[in-house]
Amino acid sequence: QKEVEQNSGPLSVPEGAIASLNCTYSDRGSQSFFWYRQYSGKSPELIMSIYSNGDKEDGRFTAQLNKASQYVSLLIRDSQPSDSATYLCAGEGGSNYQLIWGAGTKLIIKP
Amino acid sequence: DTEVTQTPKHLVMGMTNKKSLKCEQHMGHRAMYWYKQKAKKPPELMFVYSYEKLSINESVPSRFSPECPNSSLLNLHLHALQPEDSALYLCASSQTGTGKTEAFFGQGTRLTVV
Numbered sequence: 001q002k003e004v005e006q007n008s009g010p011l012s013v014p015e016g017a018i019a020s021l022n023c024t025y026s027d028r029g030s031q032s033f034f035w036y037r038q039y040s041g042k043s044p045e046l047i048m049s050i051y052s053n054g055d056k057e058d059g060r061f062t063a064q065l066n067k068a069s070q071y072v073s074l075l076i077r078d079s080q081p082s083d084s085a086t087y088l089c090a091g092e093g094g095s096n097y098q099l100i101w102g103a104g105t106k107l108i109i110k111p
Numbered sequence: 112d113t114e115v116t117q118t119p120k121h122l123v124m125g126m127t128n129k130k131s132l133k134c135e136q137h138m139g140h141r142a143m144y145w146y147k148q149k150a151k152k153p154p155e156l157m158f159v160y161s162y163e164k165l166s167i168n169e170s171v172p173s174r175f176s177p178e179c180p181n182s183s184l185l186n187l188h189l190h191a192l193q194p195e196d197s198a199l200y201l202c203a204s205s206q207t208g209t210g211k212t213e214a215f216f217g218q219g220t221r222l223t224v225v
Contacts, residue, residue, distance in 0.1 A: 032213075034213065034214075036216075041221075042218070042219070043199070043201055043216040043217060043218050043219040044154065044201070044216050045216070046213060046214070046215060046216075049213050088153055088154075090153075095167070097142055097144070097159040097161065097166060097167055097205070098156060098159075098167070099156070099214065101153035101154060102153065103152070103153060104151075104153055
């Protein structure tokens with residue numbers, strides 16, 4: 001069974017520091033990974049997609065993919081209280097339409 | 112524009128009621144999804160439509176009935192639901208044929224079954 005695993009947290013980070021969120025996946029064939037941010041009571045919002053080994057940067061966010069070690073990470077630089085949310089990691093499933101979801105990590109940025 | 116619009120935002124229904132959830136996107140996406148999300152859990156895939164045809168049905172009970180009238184619209188018809196069906200129902204859309212599953216979600220419908 002294909003799995004994506006995340007530590008559910010909560011992960012507490014001081015304001016202005018780097019928040020590091022990680023997930024691991026079981027299916028070596030997975031090519032695409034996604035990070036979604038979800039505020040309490042709201043819907044998931046796509047913040048990063050990564051398809052190849054290495055780093056991808058977008059503003060304060062950096063996604064990292066290491067296929068050899070089967071892990072994906074999300075770094076948030078200069079963390080702000082508004083970054084406090086649950087971050088969901090998802091990997092490509094068995095078809096173009098299926099995503100395998102991690103349980104989500106709750107991130108708390110402390111002022 | 113990465114907007115998926117869902118209506119209503121909130122819905123309370125009795126177990127004998129029939130109601131429908133609606134979803135609309137104008138991004139030209141040809142795949143549309145219904146997900147169910149319970150508190151503190153990740154989204155759970157229910158249905159996928161690709162080019163207006165039902166592509167995936169994740170063994171969802173027949174009291175949930177999806178419909179895709181055209182490439183921009185997706186409905187979820189609800190009938191004889193149970194209290195345990197109370198959840199956040201999410202619509203999403205994505206491109207097709209790209210090998211990517213970059214899905215964009217609507218704001219969701221908070222459903223309460225009483």
